[in-house]
Amino acid sequence: MTSLSTGLKRSLAIALAGVSMFSVTAASAGEITVWAWDPNFNGATMNKAAEIYSAAHPDVTVTVVDFAKADLETKLQAQLASGTTDGLPDIVLIEDYGAQKYLQSFPGAFEPLSGAVDLSGFAPYKTELATLNGQGYSLPFDSGVTGFFYRSDILEEAGYTAADLEDITWSRLIEIGQDIKEKTGQILLPIDPNDAGIFRIMMQSAGSWYFNADGSVNIANNDVFKAALKTYQDLVASGITKPVAGWTEYTGSFTSGDTVGTVTGVWMVGTIKANADQSGQWGIAPIPALDGVEGATHASNLGGSSWYVMSAAPNKAEAIDFLNTVWGQDVNFYQEILVNQGALGSLLAAREGEAYSASDDFFGGAPVWQNFSDWLGAIPAVNYGIFTNEADAAVVAQIPALTSGGNIDEIAAAIEAQVSQQIQ
Amino acid sequence: MSNPIALIGRAATYLLLLLAAFISVFPFFWMAVGATNTSADILKGKATPGGALWANMVNFFSSVDMPRILFNSFFIAGVGTALTLLVSSLAGYGFEMFRSRFRERIFGSLLLMLSIPFAALMIPLFIMMANLKLINTYQAIILPTIASIFIVFYFRQATKAFPHELRDAARIDGLKEWQIFFWVYMPVMRSTYAAATIIVFMANWNNYLWPLIVLQTNEMKTLTLVVAGLTSAYTPDWGVVMVGAIFATLPTLIIFFLLQRRFVEGMLGAVK
Amino acid sequence: MAQSGYERSQQVNGWLFVLPALILLGIFMIYPIIWSLWMSFQVGRGMNFSFGGFTNIMRLTQDPVFLRALSNTLIFLAIQVPIMLILALLFANALNDSKLWGRSWFRTAIFLPCVTSLVAYSVVFRSMFAQDGIMNEMLMALQIIDNPIPWLADPFWAKVVIISAITWRWTGYNMIFYLAAMQNIDRSIYEAAKIDGVPAWARFWYITVPMLKPVILFTTVISTIGTLQLFDEPNLITNQGGPSDATLTLSLYIYNLSFRFMPSFGYAATVSYVIVVLVGILTLIQFLVARDRRA
Structure with missing residues (x-):
């Protein structure tokens, strides 16, 4: 196939070279290109890091290219699959769930950072998820440490305080939610029936996942996962959830006061604080633990992402030095992105900084960052494996059966069957 | 007209058309209203104009190098449309005017090619573009769209309405075949070209998946990519998104209104 | 010689x-x-x-997701294409009346949706069909419904939204084809029928529709291909085929297999040839039906 068309391609290439249209060629030396997906969040933090680095290295410029997250993943996968390195960036942001998929499917595409960066300074669960054959490949960025974000004024109205949310299980949260609904008429949680995030939070909080450490499917006989399914079914049946569709409706529901709160990752702080008129009316509690599950904790993770250096990057050395200098060591930098973007990094030393210990009046004067840092240390490490997207899709496909009160064992078996079929 | 049944039928027709027109135009109105409101108001479903238009515009234009983005979009859609019209109308004319059994067979097989979903062709196309060193160039976007099977079909149909006497007269006057095409066919068929311009420009302007894969840098992005990117932030600013949506819609609207008079006329030929 | x-x-010129x-x-x-x-x-x-020989084809038969995508796609095809084409035909017939007041205004308005930008229209539809969006507000104000419909969160309503969205976007486009073809029909045929006392509906059914058969066939084939390849709307409006795969189409599944999941290009290609085979079969049927009626 290829040899047949090479001649044709070459002649076409020559012909096209004659056509002088505008085109931007490969990045010039000293220019580090970064792909990120949110210009107000990870893109903004990267620009701040670039500013700091360029001050000391005026010959190096960092360019951040923003894409939608799903688009960035499509691009990266298409490009890596095609085997061409032309046009790839130097640094790319990858969500943690996809780390092993990229590392294992495209061996040699990413540069190991173990030798160049002291990865022991980061939260262990973050470095572990991007380790393959003993090599660490990521410079950990934000953590997705979870919390229960809630409107403290509404809870107060129903007669609850922050202490009532400490150390509880999901069944207790359902009771509280029903009581709030009775007293105030408010719905506790928004639930997006097209998103499996809540299952991931519950599973990881008890140290479990869709897959075993060896990569085999662990769903039909996974008691933690089945407890998560049951909890979800109970949540919906109890009438304290409101269905929402998509990200905007989801975030809109609790920022507009339509629902009381949500269980999600720390990166939601920025979205919530964007509603300045609600200052002092919010609280953050640890998430509830799963009922009757061994090893259940109040700490989990949702999302979070890390920076990776491409092996074929034209400015690989500069890119690694940049990541190491700013992202790997600069404690002050982490204070700035925490204050400005609400980005909770994974560098442990950053926790000693000033911004981390500050209390926040928006959340009723609680030391929220200190709390999140403490919960961060308690997140059970799990192996996300390489098929999280496939498993999510299988879970979501069974949500109608789950909400209509279907048998948990049958649902779990159906999910396992679909996942096994999909990952062959 | 005096017949009461006919009157009722008349009223029902107007009602149906008014309803259809309202439904067709309403989302445009919604978009325009959205652009004047803050993100929070849009989420609350506010249907009246607000005072945030200027702020939304400023935010939109400051978020990216807008002149460059607009240039990219217009260049890709404009050059792409011109080349598509030329190459595809040549082929449509050729298939119709110079029939041969072999070319008929080729033509027949084109329809089946039209049915292959683009997602299945993206990887080989990408590898090809990489081998040609065309990643992140305008050519990579434009080249695969030039020979449009649909437009070849369209021009072949339209050519059936082209008066053969005109061609015969031109031949007697000693014009060469290519001269007949450029000097006789093209001017006569200008309505057909106008209709095709709208269809092709629209398709090029809205092209999303392929530019997304092939374009790599901020300087090369098209407006469609930029607006899509705005919607996916953790906290999208919907007012800004609506401004972007308007800017993404305006050019195709303007082209449509400019060419509208010829449009129905042009479609006329295509369905004879 | x-x-x-x-x-x-x-030959050379050809x-x-x-x-x-x-x-x-x-x-x-x-x-x-x-x-x-x-x-x-x-x-x-x-x-x-x-x-792998025919492994991928065997895999199709055991893949619940493929079967879901296939049935969704066929449901869209069976419901959306007839609704859209019938509406287009009715509008075209109404607008073909030269005595109709505001003719070009109606024509422009109904055609307008198809020149909108894809990204813009999906954003607008998503916000209109939100739980607290304008759609629910209007329906509740008109007392048609008591409680908001979870348009995008419910498997049934999400399908309705997708069908509405495609119909909104492409009805005017098909209408123009019919309108153009109707203007080619000789007026005198209608006049003669009118004098003979043939009612309007019969003129439409026994004169207009048969005369339009080639265009109807053309738009049916093009719409069939378009709907079988449906990708943009379920990707952008209902969050990648959600909820719970209710709007997952074959094209979207091909995309998932190639770019969202662990890349499985061979299997993705197999699924795409299912679309080709479907188009081939359906086009053949449509041509046969069109020929039958003529006889």
């Missing part, structure tokens, strides 16, 4: 006119098609694949 010289020049398009199609269409055809017999992950 002169005749054969003319023949030859006709090829010269179609050659630029054929060369471009050969490079940018046929080469990728052959590649994907070859890939459909390969199994493996990413770019590590090996010959």
Whole structure:
């Protein structure tokens, strides 16, 4: 196939070279290109890091290219699959769930950072998820440490305080939610029936996942996962959830006061604080633990992402030095992105900084960052494996059966069957 | 007209058309209203104009190098449309005017090619573009769209309405075949070209998946990519998104209104 | 001698006119098609694949997600295409009346949706069909419903939204085809029928529709292909085929298999040839039906 068309391609290439249209060629030396997906969040933090680095290295410029997250993943996968390195960036942001998929499917595409960066300074669960054959490949960025974000004024109205949310299980949260609904008429949680995030939070909080450490499917006989399914079914049946569709409706529901709160990752702080008129009316509690599950904790993770250096990057050395200098060591930098973007990094030393210990009046004067840092240390490490997207899709496909009160064992078996079929 | 049944039928027709027109135009109105409101108001479903238009515009234009983005979009859609019209109308004319059994067979097989979903062709196309060193160039976007099977079909149909006497007269006057095409066919068929311009420009302007894969840098992005990117932030600013949506819609609207008079006329030929 | 010289020049000219398009199609269409055809017999992950014979075709029959995508796509096809084409035909017929007041205004308004930008229209539809969006507000104000409909969160309503969205976007486009064709029909036929006392509906059914048969066939084939390849709307409006795969289409599944999941290009290519086979079969049926009626 290829040899047949090479001649044709070459002649076409020559012909096209004659056509002088505008085109931007490969990045010039000293220019580090970064792909990120949110210009107000990870893109903004990267620009701040670039500013700091360029001050000391005026010959190096960092360019951040923003894409939608799903688009960035499509691009990266298409490009890596095609085997061409032309046009790839130097640094790319990858969500943690996809780390092993990229590392294992495209061996040699990413540069190991173990030798160049002291990865022991980061939260262990973050470095572990991007380790393959003993090599660490990521410079950990934000953590997705979870919390229960809630409107403290509404809870107060129903007669609850922050202490009532400490150390509880999901069944207790359902009771509280029903009581709030009775007293105030408010719905506790928004639930997006097209998103499996809540299952991931519950599973990881008890140290479990869709897959075993060896990569085999662990769903039909996974008691933690089945407890998560049951909890979800109970949540919906109890009438304290409101269905929402998509990200905007989801975030809109609790920022507009339509629902009381949500269980999600720390990166939601920025979205919530964007509603300045609600200052002092919010609280953050640890998430509830799963009922009757061994090893259940109040700490989990949702999302979070890390920076990776491409092996074929034209400015690989500069890119690694940049990541190491700013992202790997600069404690002050982490204070700035925490204050400005609400980005909770994974560098442990950053926790000693000033911004981390500050209390926040928006959340009723609680030391929220200190709390999140403490919960961060308690997140059970799990192996996300390489098929999280496939498993999510299988879970979501069974949500109608789950909400209509279907048998948990049958649902779990159906999910396992679909996942096994999909990952062959 | 005096017949009461006919009157009722008349009223029902107007009602149906008014309803259809309202439904067709309403989302445009919604978009325009959205652009004047803050993100929070849009989420609350506010249907009246607000005072945030200027702020939304400023935010939109400051978020990216807008002149460059607009240039990219217009260049890709404009050059792409011109080349598509030329190459595809040549082929449509050729298939119709110079029939041969072999070319008929080729033509027949084109329809089946039209049915292959683009997602299945993206990887080989990408590898090809990489081998040609065309990643992140305008050519990579434009080249695969030039020979449009649909437009070849369209021009072949339209050519059936082209008066053969005109061609015969031109031949007697000693014009060469290519001269007949450029000097006789093209001017006569200008309505057909106008209709095709709208269809092709629209398709090029809205092209999303392929530019997304092939374009790599901020300087090369098209407006469609930029607006899509705005919607996916953790906290999208919907007012800004609506401004972007308007800017993404305006050019195709303007082209449509400019060419509208010829449009129905042009479609006329295509369905004879 | 002169005749054969003319023949030859006709041949040469025929090829010269179609050659630029054929060369471009050969490079940018046929080469990728052959590649994907070859890939459909390969199994493996990413770019590590090996010959698998008919493994992928066997896999289709046992894949619940494929069957879901296939049935969704066929549901969209069976419901959306007839609704859209019938509406287009009715509007065209109404607008074909030269005595109709505001004719060009109606025509422009109904055609307008198809020149909107894809990204813009999906954003607008998503916000209109939100739980607290304008759609629910209007329906509740008109007392048609008591509680807001979870348009995008419910499997049934999400399908309704997708069908509405495509119908909104493409009805005017098809209407223009019909309108143009109707203006080609000789007025005197209608006048004669009118004098003979043939009612309006009968004139429409027994004169207009048969005269439009070639255009109806053309729009049916094009709409069938378009709907079988449906990708943009379920990707952008209902969050990648959600909720719970209710709007997952074959094209979206191909996309997922290639770019969202562990890349499985061979299997993705196999699914795409399912669309080709479907188009082939349906087009054949449509041509046969059209021919039958003529007899």
